[in-house]
Amino acid sequence: MTNQPHPTSGTRRVAFASLMYETNTFAPGPQGLDAFRASTYADGAEVLTVGQGLDSIAGALAVARANGVDVVPTTAAGAMSGPTVAAGVYPFLRDRLLAGLAPLRGQVDGIYLQLHGAMVAEDEPDVEGDLLSAVADLMGVPVAASFDLHCHFTARMAGATPLIAGYHTLPHVDMVSTGERAMRLLLAALDGARPVIAWRNVPMITSSEGQDTNHPPISEVMARLHEIKQEPGILDASLFMTQPWLDVPELGWTAVVVADGAGELAQRRADEIAQLVWDRRHRVLAPKLPIDEALVRAAVIPAGRGPVVIGDGADSVSAGSTGDGAEVLAALSRADLTARAQVIVTDAPAARRLAEAGIGSEVTLRLGGRLAPQFHTPVEVTGTVVTVTNGRYESLYPPVPVDLGTAVVLRVGRHLHVVVTERPASQLDYQLYLHVGLDPRDAAVVVTKSAGGYRAFFEPIAAECLDVATRGPSDSRIELMPFTRVPRPLYPLDPDVEWSLPG
Numbered sequence: 094m095t096n097q098p099h100p101t102s103g104t105r106r107v108a109f110a111s112l113m114y115e116t117n118t119f120a121p122g123p124q125g126l127d128a129f130r131a132s133t134y135a136d137g138a139e140v141l142t143v144g145q146g147l148d149s150i151a152g153a154l155a156v157a158r159a160n161g162v163d164v165v166p167t168t169a170a171g172a173m174s175g176p177t178v179a180a181g182v183y184p185f186l187r188d189r190l191l192a193g194l195a196p197l198r199g200q201v202d203g204i205y206l207q208l209h210g211a212m213v214a215e216d217e218p219d220v221e222g223d224l225l226s227a228v229a230d231l232m233g234v235p236v237a238a239s240f241d242l243h244c245h246f247t248a249r250m251a252g253a254t255p256l257i258a259g260y261h262t263l264p265h266v267d268m269v270s271t272g273e274r275a276m277r278l279l280l281a282a283l284d285g286a287r288p289v290i291a292w293r294n295v296p297m298i299t300s301s302e303g304q305d306t307n308h309p310p311i312s313e314v315m316a317r318l319h320e321i322k323q324e325p326g327i328l329d330a331s332l333f334m335t336q337p338w339l340d341v342p343e344l345g346w347t348a349v350v351v352a353d354g355a356g357e358l359a360q361r362r363a364d365e366i367a368q369l370v371w372d373r374r375h376r377v378l379a380p381k382l383p384i385d386e387a388l389v390r391a392a393v394i395p396a397g398r399g400p401v402v403i404g405d406g407a408d409s410v411s412a413g414s415t416g417d418g419a420e421v422l423a424a425l426s427r428a429d430l431t432a433r434a435q436v437i438v439t440d441a442p443a444a445r446r447l448a449e450a451g452i453g454s455e456v457t458l459r460l461g462g463r464l465a466p467q468f469h470t471p472v473e474v475t476g477t478v479v480t481v482t483n484g485r486y487e488s489l490y491p492p493v494p495v496d497l498g499t500a501v502v503l504r505v506g507r508h509l510h511v512v513v514t515e516r517p518a519s520q521l522d523y524q525l526y527l528h529v530g531l532d533p534r535d536a537a538v539v540v541t542k543s544a545g546g547y548r549a550f551f552e553p554i555a556a557e558c559l560d561v562a563t564r565g566p567s568d569s570r571i572e573l574m575p576f577t578r579v580p581r582p583l584y585p586l587d588p589d590v591e592w593s594l595p596g
Contacts, residue, residue, distance in 0.1 A: 103161075104161060104162075104163050105161075105162050105163065105202040105203070105283060106162070106163040106164075106165055106197075106200065106201040106202055107157055107162050107163070107164055107165065107201060107202060107203045107204065107205055107276075107279065108165045108166075108167055108194055108197050108201045108203075108204050108205070108232075109140055109141065109150060109153065109154070109164055109165065109166045109167060109204075109205050109206075109207075110140070110166075110167045110168050110169065110190050110193060110194060110204070110205075110206055110207075110228075111133075111140065111150060111168075111169035111170070111171065111206065111207035111208070112169075112170050112171065112186060112187075112190060112206070112207075112208060112209075112212070112220075112224065113133065113169075113170075113171035113172075113207065113208065113209045113491075114129075114171060114172050114174070114175075114178065114209055114212040114220075115174040115209050115211045115212065115241065115243065115336055115411075115412070115413060116174070116175070116176065116177055116178065116211055116212055116213040116214075116336070116339060116413060117174060117175065117176060117336070117338040117339070117412060117413020117414060117566050117567060118176070118177050118213060118338065118339050118340045118341070119338050119340070119413075119566040119567075119574055119575070120175060120176040120177075120338075120413045120414055120415055120465065120566040121176060121415065121464060121465055121467075121566075122175065122176020122177050122178075122179070123176055123177050123178060123179035123180075123215055124172065124175045124176050124177065124178045124179060124182070125179050125182060126179075126182045126185060126186075128172040128173070128175065129170045129171065129172045129182075129186065131172075131496055132171055132172045132173060132493055132494070132495070132496075133169055133170060133171035133172070133493050133494075134169070134170050135168065135169040135170075136167070136168055136169075136193070137166055137167075138166055139166075139169075140166035140167065140168065140169040141154055141164070141166050143169055143493070143494075144268075144491075144492045144493065145487065145489075145492040145493075146269075146492075147268060147269065147489065147490075147492035148207065148268050148269070148272070148491070148492050149207045149239040149268050149269065149271050149272030149275065150169075150205075150207050150272055151268075151269050151272060152239075152268070152269035152270055152271060152272025152273035152274075152275075152276070153205045153207070153237075153239070153272035153273065153275055153276040154272070154276075155269075155272075155273065156272075156273045156276040156277055156280070157205075157276055157280075160280055162280070165197060165201060167190070167193030167194055167197070168189055168190050168192075168193040169207075170186050170189070170190070171493065173410065173411070173495075173517065173519055174410065174411055174412060174413040174519075175413050175517070176413065177213055177214065177215055178212065178213065178214035178215065178220075179214070179215060180214070180215040180216040181216070182214065183212070183214035183216065183217050183220055184216065184217075187223070187224055187227060190224070190228075191227060191228070191231055194228065194231060194232060195231065197232070198231070198232060198233070201232070201234060202234055202235075202283055203234050203235045203236070203237065203279045203282070203283055204228055204232055204234060204235070204236040204237070205236075205237050205238075205239075205272075205275060205276060205279060206224075206225070206228065206236065206237070206238040206239075207238075207239055207272065208221050208224070208225075208238050208239065208240055208244075209221070209240065209241045209243075209244065210240040210241050210243065210244025210245055210246065210250075210259070210333065210336075211241065211243055211244060211245045211335070211336035211339060213245075213339060213341055218341050218342065219245075219247050219249055219250075219341075219343075221238075221240075221244070221247075221250055222247045222248075222249030222250045222252075222253065223249070225238060225249075225250055225253035225254055226249060226252070226253045228253075229253050229254060235254070235256060235279055235282045235283065236253070236254045236256060237254065237256035237257075237258070237275045237276065237278050237279035237282075238254065238256065238257060238258075238275060239258050239259070239271045239272050239274070239275040240257065240258070240259040240260070240271075240331070240333070241259065241260055241265070242259055242260040242261070242262070242263055242265060242304075242331075242332070242333065242334055243301065243333070243334060243335055243336040244259055244333040244335065244336075244347075245333075245335050245336055245339055245341065245343070245344060246292065246294075246333045246335070246347035246349060247343050248343070251290050251292055251349075254290075255288040255289055255290035255351055256275065256278040256279055256282060256288055256351070257275075257278075257290060257329075257331065257349055257351060258271050258272075258274040258275040258278060258329050258331060259271065259331030259332070259333055259349070260331075261306065261315060261318070261319075261331070261332075262306050262307075263301065263304045263305055263306050263311075263334070263545065263546065264305075264490075264521070264545070264546045264547070264548050264549030264550075265490070265546065265549070266549050268491075268492075274329055277328075277329075278328055278329055278351060281328055281353070286328065286353045286354075287353055287354040288328055288351050288352070288353060289351070289352055289353075289354060289355070289356045289359055290349065290350070290351050290359065291349070291350050291351075291352070291356060291359035291360035291362070291363040292347050292348060292349045292350070292363055293347065293348050293360075293363045293364050293366070293367035293594070294343065294345045294346070294347050294367075295345055295346040295347065295348070295367045295370050295371050295592070296345050296580065296582060296583050296584060296590060296592050297345060297346055297370070297371065297374050297377075297583065297584040297585070298335060298337040298344060298345060298346070298571055298579075298583065298584070298585075298586075299334070299337060299346075299374075299377040299378075299379070299571065299585075300337060300379040300406070300544060300545075300567075300568075300569035300570075300571060301334070301337070301379075301406075301409075301412065301544045301545045301546065302379035302381075302404070302406055302544050302545035302560055302569055303377040303378045303379040303545075303569075304334050304377065304545065305545060305548070309376070310373035310376040310377060311334075311373075311377065313369070313373070314332065314366065314369045314370055314373065315332070317365070317366065317369060318330050318331075318332055318366055321350065321362045321365070321366070324358075324362075326352050326353055326354075326355040326358055327350065327351070327352050327353075327355075327358070327359070327362065328351045328352060328353055329350075329351045330348075330349065330350045330351070330362065330363075330366070331348075331349045332346070332347075332348055332349070332366060332370070333346065333347045333348075333349065334346050335347070336412070336413075337571055338412060338413060338566060338567050338574065339579075340574075340575075340576050340577060340578045340579060341578055341579065342578055342579070342580060343580065344579045344580065344583070345580070345583065346367075346370055347367075348363045348364075348366035348367040348370065349363060350362045350363040350366070364594050367594070368594060371592060374584055374585075379406070379544075379545070379560065379569035380560070381406075381560050381561055381562035381569060382559055382560065382561050382562065383561070383562055384403075384420060384421055384424040384561045384562070384563070385424055387401075387403055387559040387561050388424060388425070388428050388538070390557070390559065391403070391537065391538050391557075391559070392428075392429075392431075394537075394556045394557060396432070396537070398556035399534065399554050399555050399556040400533055400534070400536045400537055400538060400539040400554065400555055400556060401537065401538050401539070401555065401556055401557050401558075401559060402533075402539050402540075402541060402547070402551045402552070402554075402555040402557070402558045402559070403421060403538060403539070403540045403541070403559050403560075403561055404541055404542075404543055404544070404545065404547055404558060404559065404560040404561065405418060405420075405421050405540055405541070405542045405543075405561060405563055405565075406542075406543060406544030406545060406560055406563075406565075406567060406569055407468075407544075407562075407563040407564055407565030407566070407567055407568040407569065408468075408469070408542045408563060408565040408566075408567070409520075409542050409543045409544040409546075409565075409567045410439075410517040410518060410519045410520060410542055410543075411491075411519045411520070411521050411543055411544075411546055412543075412544045412566075412567035413566060413567065414465070414517075414542070414565050414566040414567045415439060415464035415465040415469075415517055415565075415566065416437070416438070416439035416464070416514070416517035416518060416542055417438060417439045417440060417461045417462060417463055417464040417465060417469055417517075418438075418461060418462075418465075418468065418469045418542070418563060418564070418565050419438060419460055419461030419462055419469060419470065419471055419472040420469075420470075420563045420564070421436055421540050421561065421563065422436050422438055422460065422461065422472055422474070422511060422540075423472040425509050425538070425540075426472065426474055426505055426506075426509060430506070430507070430508040430509060430537070430538070431508065431537070432508055432536070432537035432538075433508050433509075433510060433531075433535065433536040433537055433538075434508055434509050434510070434536065434537060434538035434539075434540075435509075435510045435511075435512065435526060435531045435533065435536050435538070435539055435540065436509075436510075436511055436512070436540035437511075437512040437513075437514065437518055437520060437525065437526075437540070437541075437542065438460050438461045438511060438512070438513055438514075439461075439464065439513075439514050439515075439516065439517045439518065440460050440461055440463055440513055440514075441463075441498065441515040441516070442463070443458055443459075443460050443513050444498065444499045444500065444501050444513045444514055444515045445499060445515070446458060447478050447481070447501040447503060447513055448478075448481045448499045448501050450478055451478060451481070452478050452479065452480070452481060453477065453478065454477065454478045455475065455476070455477050456475070456476065456477075456478060456503070457473065457474070457475040458473070458474070459471040459472065459473050459474075460472055460473075460474055460511065460513065464517075465565065465566055468564045468565045468566060468568075469564070469565065474503070474505050474511065475505065476503040476504050476505035476506075476509075476511065477503070477504050478501060478502070478503055479502045479503070479504045479510075480501065480502035480529050480530055481499070481500075481501050481502075482499075482500045482501075482528060482529055483499070483500070484496060484497035484498050484499055484500035484514060484515065484516070484528075485497075486524050486525060486527075486528040487524065488519060488521075488522060488524050489522045489524055489550070490519075490521040490522040490546075490549065490550060491519070491521070495518070495519070495524075495525075496516075497514040497515060497516045497517075497518050497525070498514065498515025498516050499514070499515050500512060500513070500514045500515070500518075500525070500528070500529055501513045501514075502529050502530070502531065508537075510531055512525065512526070512529055512531070518542075519543075520541040520542045520543050520547060521541075521543055521546045521547055521549070521550065522549075522550040523539070523541070523550060523551065526539070533551070533554060534554050539551070539555075544567050544569065545560070571585055571586065572585050572586055572588075
């Protein structure tokens with residue numbers, strides 16, 4: 094029996110659900126279910142508030158309520174970016190999400206899903222494509238979904254629903270408005286529009302440091318995308334720049350346009366955006382400085398102008414890296430520091446040892462290099478334990494509660510402060526630094542392990558932001574990564590690849 098919307102008296106009902114995870118297939122793993130249960134794992138009304146009003150759910154909820162829609166929250170699950178999800182975990186999370194929706198069959202008019210778009214599991218390479226298809230098949234009503242800008246968009250996703258909206262910004266500051274756009278697409282479909290989706294994959298991948306939407310060349314593309322989005326007949330448009338550290342089929346940038354019945358128009362506009370991207374591929378660059386050169390530049394910044402923020406993108410936890418890289422720490426320990434420098438390193442045994450030693454203890458130990466030894470080498474330091482905390486705080490970017498286990502501050506010499514955590518810490522914002530009493534605004538050098546996304550929070554307080562060349566699972570030198578499953582040819586793995594639109 095085909096599911097039908099519930100008999101209404103004028104009030105429409107929309108079910109909400111969420112599954113958020115970004116995989117880095119080069120990070121050692123796999124990722125287990127505990128990571129989700131320790132981060133975002135909500136049911137019922139809590140689904141609407143777990144993102145602190147800063148996520149796409151908040152935007153979808155605002156539009157729904159403004160239009161008199163009855164919202165039915167079901168389940169949410171999510172974890173910080175990391176390695177490939179272990180076999181069995183995604184089927185469990187999918188079945189949980191479907192079980193939350195199943196009692197609403199025939200009782201809701203539509204579904205809204207908050208997804209990332211780059212979740213890869215050992216037993217499912219295209220998680221979001223599989224999930225969208227499963228939800229659409231189960232519920233038999235329109236399904237709208239919001240995605241991260243780094244969504245790995247696939248034909249299976251497009252086949253499941255045309256109601257697709259992705260972030261427009263990097264750094265990501267439009268999560269709420271993306272949820273608003275997704276809900277408007279759903280309401281348009283319920284109001285009689287005939288949404289059709291067109292997309293064009295571009296055979297290129299780039300490190301996220303070069304994808305900043307505030308600056309050329311990507312700002313040029315996004316300006317045209319926003320013009321297209323305002324055209325008659327166009328319902329929405331997105332440019333998915335993909336999570337580049339995925340070794341999966343179909344990988345590449347994708348331009349997506351949703352139109353009201355105008356399939357040919359949607360395809361022309363998707364092709365136009367794709368061509369703009371391809372023409373600028375050589376300019377989407379992520380230039381890096383040697384660490385020692387960055388520290389020399391930092392040393393000449395006058396006091397009072399704010400910290401020099403050093404981006405260690407190759408160890409970007411928000412891109413799925415492990416957070417245990419110690420190259421920058423080693424350089425800082427060699428440098429002649431005259432004011433406070435602060436850096437975060439993940440090392441669970443070291444964090445526990447320092448906590449057991451206690452505040453005031455002097456300890457010599459090796460830090461880092463435990464989780465991804467193929468990329469990272471530990472460094473020996475001697476310092477004094479100055480802070481021991483529980484590692485629990487509220488992240489603002491992404492807006493989720495965080496539990497890093499034990500977090501300890503070790504002062505090395507007079508000025509170097511090393512935050513040692515049991516679990517990897519996303520460093521898109523500086524809430525962890527504040528949590529342990531190291532306000533970055535009062536430092537001379539602040540290290541953040543982020544591939545460009547850190548600029549939303551750190552750039553406003555910085556004298557200068559410098560991205561440095563290090564090794565790690567999210568190395569900006571894409572051509573050095575051990576890809577085996579991606580489609581070829583693919584730029585820049587194949588630097589001389591030729592591509593043109595069909596026809």
